[in-house]
Amino acid sequence: MEYNILIGGEAGQGIETISDILEKTLNNMGYYVYSSKDYMSRVKGGHNFTQIRFGNSPIHSHWPYLDLIIALDEKTVNLHQDRLKTNGYILCDTSIKSEDTKTLKIPLMNMAKSLGSPRMVNTVALGAVYKLFGLSYDPAIEHLNARFANKFREENIKALKDGYGAVSKIFTMPQPSGDKNILINGNEACALGALAAGCAYYSAYPMTPSTTIMRFMTRYAEKAGILVEQAEDEIAAINSAIGASYAGIRAMIGTSGGGFSLMVEALGLAGVTETPLVVANVQRPGPATGLSTRTEQSDLLFVISAAQGEFPRMVIALRNTEDAFYQTARAFNLAEKYQIPVIILSDEYLSDCKVTTKPYDFDKITIERYLAEKPEYKGMFKRYEVTSDGISPRIFPSQYENVYVLADSHEHDEYGHISEDIDIRNNMVRKRMKKMERLREELIEPDYFGSEKPELLLIGWGSTYGPLYEAIKLLEKDGVEAGALVFGDIWPLPQKRLLHYCDKAKKIINVEQNYTGQLASLITQQTGIRCHGSILKYDGRQMDSYFIYKAVKEGDY
16 A cells, blocks of 8 residues: 655745655655655745655655645646646645646645744644644654754744644555665765765766755765865866876766766776766756756666776666665776776766665675786886786875886886887777676676566666666466566676577567667667667656556557
8 A cells, every 4th residue: 555645846845844844754664655756946936846655665766646646836736746646635725726636725824924934834744644644743843843942943843733723634655664764865865875885075066957966965064074066067077086096096077968078087087097086967857958857768878988098987877765875886996996087977866866765784885906916026116007807906105115107198018107019009098998798797687577588678777777677577477478677787788698588579669768668779889789668768758657558558669
């Protein structure tokens, strides 16, 4: 049993306050929560909303149909009332026009004004929500105590209680699962994974939707012993991180597509100097500024080939909040082991979604340092020595007395001296690219769920994981023999499981948040396999499980 609530209004009306307190309360009570945000790129006005889906079993995606709409303005009613279930309700102020017979009108604004501030209309509404679901408001008071100070605290508690007393219970809550879980969003999970992996330097220029990674890092910088640098621009951010890594510190940068574009030349610097680096690209729709607070998966082919010339790299797409933690931690070990940039692809949807997640097992995280032993000689260190697997010995500058390490953006010999010699150039290119052979042995195959003899195979990557998982469950109920492959490791492209299930399926459909079907293009390029159709979305809003299910059932691919 589950419910789906939408809280909508203008930016500045306190939607974040209501949703944050309600989400935390439900999670602490033992319910599973999946909360997604839709917000405009403006400080005040416009239309924003948060959807909170909760129940007593795990939830993997948002859902289009609503049990309750909390409308802080009339636009919310007009835009979302068609999504209300037949037994759903709208909660709004008495001033809002609504012809729906299931509208619960209470004087939210007048109650807030009577307490001294119309801004507390959101807290009045929050109190009403607790009563509608038959929940005690005591947990909400704890959060209000933590959020507000002095006079404002007491006023908000009074507003909460007034809202609670203004309505009657309507909904019957399911029995909570009793599981003790955490509530975390994708960016927080990514940042936590970086800290667990020993990241000691994080650099970024603020860019939605990646900024909350830096905010999380800053909040815990002192406790974690990490230096967080807000650089003057993205070029400075990546170059400083390369410098930190060259000096022996585990370093990470975060940005979105536009910022990543500025970092491309320096990405090549990391490639030619074989400097470990972790780059988080939290995607949003482009080109240029595009839709700065929306979601898309349109940077895949770009990041695989970004920077002039050829050099090895790895691309990992984060699929959910659990994946975000463990894969980010893994990225640091892979970057250091192979001395390459590892690019983490997330997106606005995953970055902002708050999801009930099993507590992370920090014992699964190992910090692996791949450093050469102290050389027996003094003088120039053979930093780019040609080896059988392409991985050269690595030490830090000044790590050992009278042993010197060179690095240069030009092509160079084994010691780092600039060289245009033909044989040296050929040997260095082959040496660097040889790393990919060994890296392929460590690839994690895509997750598969569904029928072992699928007639229909859906293929996705990254944050489509949850919607695809639930879509397959819906198709199974209808007797459809379907399965889904969802990629996390995406470059180099793992192929074993892909070839296995593509050989079984009669139809292969790629499911992506872009216009051109970039994963499908990559699969065709690498394997020759062609998809029979595509389910694509590129309006900046994440597809849900019902969107995929409906497209399959109607043959809209």
